[in-house]
Amino acid sequence: MxxxxxxxxxxxxxxxxxxxxxxxxxxxxxxxxxxxxxxxxxxxxESVAGEAVGEELNERGRKKALCVIHEQGNVSLEARCAGVKKTFRGTVENLNVEGTNMPASTSSIEAKLQTGRDIDTVVTLGAPFAAATVKAKAGAGSEAEVNTFDLNAEVVEQLKAKEIGFAVDQxxxxxxxxxxxxxxxxxxxxxxxxxxxxxxxxPALVTDKDVPALEKYTARGTR
Amino acid sequence: MVGAVAVFLFFAVVADSFLRPSSFGTVLYAASVIGIMAVPVALLMIGGEFDLSAGVLVTSSALVSSMFSYQMTANIWVGVLVSLLVTLAVGVFNGVMLTRTKLPSFIITLGTFLMLTGLNLGLTKLISGTVSTKSIADMEGFDSAKALFASQVTVGGVNLKVTVVWWLALVAVATWILLRTRAGNWIFAVGGGAEAARAVGVPVNRTRIGLYMGVSLGAWISGQHLLFSFDVVQSGEGVGNELIYIIAAVIGGCLITGGYGSAIGSAVGAFIFGMTSKGIVYAEWDPDWFKFFLGAMLLLATLLNAWVRKRAEATR
Structure with a gap:
């Protein structure tokens, strides 16, 4: 339950x-x-997972993070972003997007990246939004690193292609x-x-180094 | 129109990055995605009806296309065409139910909305095993379909998505239908008063069914865009968008009671909505207050439009 x-x-x-x-x-x-x-x-x-993300971002030398909340007012999503804020030494900005509307989410992230030129990492809280951010990044000409909560077969593909830095697997x-x-x-x-x-x-943090082992598990849906 | 200019000037002043050419591309994209659906929804509203299923129908259309191609390992275009037929069939269902039962379209399309929401999730899980479809990016025909539904060109530093072309084309076609064809007169007549229209020989039922099929066509275009820009489709998407389409049409001057409105108006409405929702991000206002600002800006823009129209009519 x-x-x-x-x-x-x-x-x-x-x-x-x-x-x-x-x-x-x-x-x-x-x-x-x-x-x-x-x-x-x-x-x-959730807050512990967020904190782990904040620490990992410190390790990667990031300065300004964007935390994308895809369901405004959702307690666990807010807790994740708050966790990131707690441990991350740089600044964290939140962005609310319409999670049920992919094109709108993409254009909002794109708009945010266009205006916040100094954002050097984006943390999304669900796998589909990492894909949207990768698109938005291209549209905005941003160099920000995309990191995400959630792991699925596509995220593994994107980790492999180095389009996503790391993923937080629960x-x-x-x-x-x-x-x-x-x-x-x-x-x-x-x-x-x-x-x-x-x-x-x-949180279990996975990167492109874990991909070879992960691929066969995500394909059968157990990771 | 004045409302759109006012919103544009407002954000040009308060948000530094709003006037950059790249930002313009983003705003146009946001507006076009709403606009493609706002056009047929506006026609439907002029005809006096609602469609609450329009939002999830977009997702259904994308899901059908993706899963058919994947499961049948068929050329992508086969899936795209099957999706067109299925989506049109939903429109026909809405229209026929409406004309046969004489229930309010609000109730009928609410039923379709809920059924489609359930079907989207249920069938996707049954067929794909997860809540999203499998990627079809490596299948035959993907590239050409992507070029048609989800490509982009860069013109003078502005990233223009192909959805903008679809949007403008739909506005042009819909305007032509409304103002220059007999079907356009029928739409206004049916929305103004169905009984009177029937009395003078307007095929009321056919007009209504046609209008729902128009919404289906828009949903099909939007759905294919959704699919080909992301390769995969999340089955839970689209809920709530139906309201945004209606909002765009109403901001653009459509009467909720029917009989009045225009396709160009819906485009202006979509543009105002797109500008406002992205402009707030460009202005870097507190994200927690996003919806409040959005609501307030839309209300002000529409009030300004209504006020200007009244003044114009008074001086005439």
Whole structure:
């Protein structure tokens, strides 16, 4: 069960727990998991992931980052950008784009890159928006490095082509796998994963060096 | 028109980078993507109807084209043509449902909107296994299709996307239909009063179905652009865009009640919307307030337009 909107599903989780059904929460909403009575939470801490990105950008010597939010007001997306801001020594600017409208997203990023000439890296929060940024970059004649959250087959291709610097993988396959595994061990061996704390499956930062190993896993959809 | 000039001058003053030639290309692109759909949506509104399914229909059209080509390993152009037929069929469905049931188009196209949203996601997942389609960039015919739907040329430092050409061509054709053909008179007549129009022999039902097919045609062009500029299509896209098309038409002077409006007006509306939404980015205003500024600017531009029109009519 995922707690992306904790207020909305919490009552159902509590009902399940009361009925004696063990619940493991995955992906989003780690901080609400324990309160709702779930056994454990397996996911990525969005702010921690953002912080890791900020540090990686420091390492790469970036000065000014643009954080593209594709759904205005989404708590976990805001948390990622806030995390980047926390650890990144340069400046971070946010940009809200219309996530359901690719051409509009592209032209907004393009406009931003045209006006912010000193932006030397763009962090997108979803794979499709990395592709949009690569397009926008060409349109704006910008040299900014594109980095992104999320990993899929296309991002791997773009990592390989060095169009994307690095990607932040939260290993969703692992989340699903560990959740079921955890429930099975709870049932057969009385185990509890995480000791009341979230079990983190990310952030795992991947670059073009990881591509050869990754390709075959993303092709079968498990990374 | 005055509203568009005012918005242009405003951003020229407050945003340094707005007047650069490269920025102009970006703004035109943003306007054209809205404009291609705003033209047929404006015609439909002149004819007195709405289409809430227009936004997701664009995505459906792109998905059909992409998945057909990929699954059949056919030439890209086969998929593109199949997509045209399927998209037109959705328009016919909307039109026939409207004329047969006599329910408000708001309800019928709301139904189509929701069904298409579900179909987009459901079928894509069923066929591709994920929420987006597979890349078709390496398939036969891709390059020629891309040239037609998603190419660009650089003229004097301005990146002009081919969508701008499509947009202007649609505006020209629609204006010609509205002002110079019998079908144009039918559209105004149907939107002004369907019963009266029928009484004087206007084929009301055929006109309405035709208008929905026009929206389909626009959705097909936009959908192919979406596909060929990104190689892949996200199945969840397009939701909410239907409103933007309607907004562009209304800013451009279309009456919500039908019977009045123009294709050129819709182009001006799309241009105002494109300028405003990108101008706010160029002006580097706080992104959290983006929607507020967008709403306020659109309201002001439209008020200015209405005020000028009233003055002009008063002095006539």
């Amino acid at each position: 995922t707690l992306a909107k904790p207020e909305a599903v919490r009552a159902s989780v509590e009902k399940a727990v009361a009925a004696g059904i063990p619940v493991v929460t995955i992906n989003a909403g780690g901080e609400h998991s324990g309160a709702a009575g779930a056994l454990s939470h397996i996911g990525q801490e 290993q969703p396959y692992l989340q699903g796998y560990l959740a079921v595994d955890g429930l099975w061990l709870h049932r057969t061996n009385g185990n509890v994963l995480g000791g009341g704390k979230p079990v983190l499956t990310g």
